[in-house]
Amino acid sequence: MPLESNARIVKELAARGYNAEREAVTLLANESDPAAAIDAAVDVAPDNALRITADHVRTIARDRSPDPTDVGNQSSAQNDSESARNDVSADQSPVEMEGSTTHTDRDGEPARSSHSGSEQPPEAVSSDSSLSASTSESSVSPNEPPAPPDKPPSSSESARELAQREISVGNDMTGRSTGTGEYADFVRTFRDRYERLSKLLRGRVNHRPADAIADMPGGSDAAMIGLVNDVRSTKSGHWLVELEDTTGTFPALIMKDKGLADVVDEILMDECLAVEGTLADDAGILFADSLHFPDVPRTHQTGAADRHVQAALISDVHVGSDEFMADAWSRFTDWLHTPEAEPVEYLLLAGDMVEGVGVYPDQDEELEIVDIYDQYEAFAEYLKEVPADTEIVMIPGNHDAVRLAEPQPGFNDEIRSIMDVHDAQIVSNPATVTVEGVDVLMYHGVSLDEVIAELPEAKASYDEPHKAMYQLLKKRHVAPQFGGHTRVAPEERDYLVIDNVPDVFHTGHVHKLGWGKYHNVLAVNSGCWQAQTDFQKSVNIDPDAGYAPILDLDTLDMTVRKFT
Structure with a gap:
């Protein structure tokens, strides 16, 4: 050879x-x-x-x-x-020539890297010109000979690095599902959602339950926290928002001249919201003066590793598809074995390991591997190309062999046994993975379709998926709207609530690359490893394929590398 x-x-x-x-x-x-x-x-x-x-x-x-x-x-x-x-x-x-390097600056926008004081030609990685990657053709001057590979670490050095590794998983509901799909289960889920999210809002408003507000005299100042039961426009161009808590419902009228239009167009059904205002003379409606989302505090302090170590954030591999980019994957795993990639000790994969079967109409015509178990066997072979000492965490996606309703538990024992080539942790979607002090919220991202469909393009689009992720952080819930495209499984606990603010929010699903910071939280949608399929052409999806965001866990700076 x-x-x-x-x-x-x-x-x-x-x-x-x-x-x-x-x-x-x-x-x-x-x-x-x-x-x-x-x-x-x-x-x-x-x-x-x-x-x-x-x-x-x-x-x-x-x-x-x-x-x-x-x-x-x-x-x-x-x-x-x-x-x-x-x-x-x-x-x-x-x-190295194909490595596209982009770092986030202190404001959360990517800053171009430079060599010898000169700026490299930019290479667009999303439609937003502010989110562009500068392509570094080489880490050395073209007039200089390439540097030899770094000396491999000694066994003692490797042992020290392994001893420093620390990874834990929170909010994993695998094996804990209690829902039967009955009405009472849904009531428990939404009651839990209300209780936990309303706690985040109670310090901001002097709220009253719906039944107590109904008994207050007209003209009183009042505030209510509830789940959005209905939103509609009036003939006069105002907005009527009906909130529901554990005691009942109460309507709030948002006048078009109050300057709240920019906030109203972000409201989704079933999310938790606080409204402050004044009761009408007949006390039958609350005239809103302000709206509040649970939101992420602007003062959020992020965690950090105490050494230089990195994590690769990827998603949507789609092994089994005719369009799976095996060559790009091999270039990625080849790079992982180089001295340059020595700090990459973690791989966080946000769902859709395989293409699946019967996910969309006529999918069988675009499959290279038609059996779902054979797809996972092939994925396991590709996973072998990843360095054996890499810590891997995976969550399922909507193409994987688990239930479609969220939260999705990790794979069953049969699928897990197929993917036993690495000691990978396979956890639920969503889950919070703490890697050496950095909290990474991993969510596959099906609800992004819902957010992008409902909100104005300037606030959420496929070309800028990270902005749709900002909305989920603002609502402190990864799938707030019920009854649409996102299927929700009722559980005693709403595992989709974002209780603790993450340092990094990692999603996939939409096959678009995008990243930025929202209140110090780095939001990353990591693209895919599948070229455009006929189905994607029919729905006008142009994927960003073959990219690997590489996260510095000590600084939360990020480099995006391209392998196509």
């Missing part, structure tokens, strides 16, 4: 049923005969091993070490090793 790239090493190992540590791949790539080294490493590994480690490679290297008195052998080995290193460096260059 010619030494072409780390990806070839990884694929050869995956074909034999193994994944591998980054250091092991680097050592194998530097062997004078990588094919023979791979065979030897597989022979050395125990029968029950699932991954090739650096120690396995070092063992075969020691077994094949030349006699120290044989100067000719030493010289030949040294030349072969040097040639291998040069080949690896040359092969990594195209990956």
Whole structure:
């Protein structure tokens, strides 16, 4: 096998049923005969091993070490090793040239990176010109020779890094579903939603229950917190909002000359809202002076890792589709094995690992793999290309083999057993993953369709999916509207409420790349790994495919790399 790239090493190992540590791949790539080294490493590994480690490679290297008195052998080995290193460096260059690097600045907008004081040509990654990525053609000057790969970390260094890793999961409802779909279950869900979200608003308004407001005299100042039961326009151009709490309903009239129109057009059915105003003379209606959403505090303080470590945020791989971009995926996993990607120790995947079956009309005509279990088998093979020491967390999406209603529990045991090539954590959608002190809210993002359909384009669009995510943060709920495209499963607890403010909000689903900061929360929609399908053409979706946002967990700066 010619030494072409780390990806070839990884694929050869995956074909034999193994994944591998980054250091092991680097050592194998530097062997004078990588094919023979791979065979030897597989022979050395125990029968029950699932991954090739650096120690396995070092063992075969020691077994094949030349006699120290044989100067000719030493010289030949040294030349072969040097040639291998040069080949690896040359092969990594195209990956670096395709790396699109963009960092968020202090205001949350991406800031272009530069080299030698000159600005690189921009490459658009979304329709908003403020969200553009600057393409770095190389990390070194074109007049200088490429730097050799960094020295692989020693075993003691690797052990220290592993010891520093810390990851925990909150709000995982897998195995905790209690709903039966009966009316009483829905009542419990919405009651829980009201109780938890109203607590966030009670410190801002002096609220009264609906039945108490109904007994107040006309002309009194009043405030109410409730779920939006109805929103409609009057003939005069005003808006009538009906709020419901645990005691009843009460109407609020928002006058068009109050300057609240910009807020009214953000209201969704079933979300929690506070209204302040004055009761009419007959006390039958509340004239609104102000509206309040639960919202994220502007003073939110983010967490941070105490070392330089990174997480790759991806979603919507869609293995099994005719349009799955296998080459781009391999370039991504190849890059993960390079010294440049050493800090990437976590992979957070926000749903739709496979294309699924019967998700949309005539989908079978666009499938490369028609059996859902075979799709997961293929995904597991692609997952083997990821470095074996990477911590992986996955949530399901609407194309995955779980219930469509949200919250979605993690996969069943049969699907989990197929994807056991990594010790991946498979949790529910949504879930909060705390990675070395950074809280990442992972949600696949089906409700973004609803938000984009209901709100003005300036506030939510497919070209700027992060702005739709801002609305979910403002409402402190990932799927506030019930009864539309987003299916909701009734549970004793509303797992879709955003109780604790995350540091990072990561979604997928819409196949568009977008990011920005809202009240210090980094909102990221990570695009996809599927080229445009015929169905997407029919609904005018032009996907952003082959991108990998790379998050610095110590600074919450982000780099977007392109692998297409």
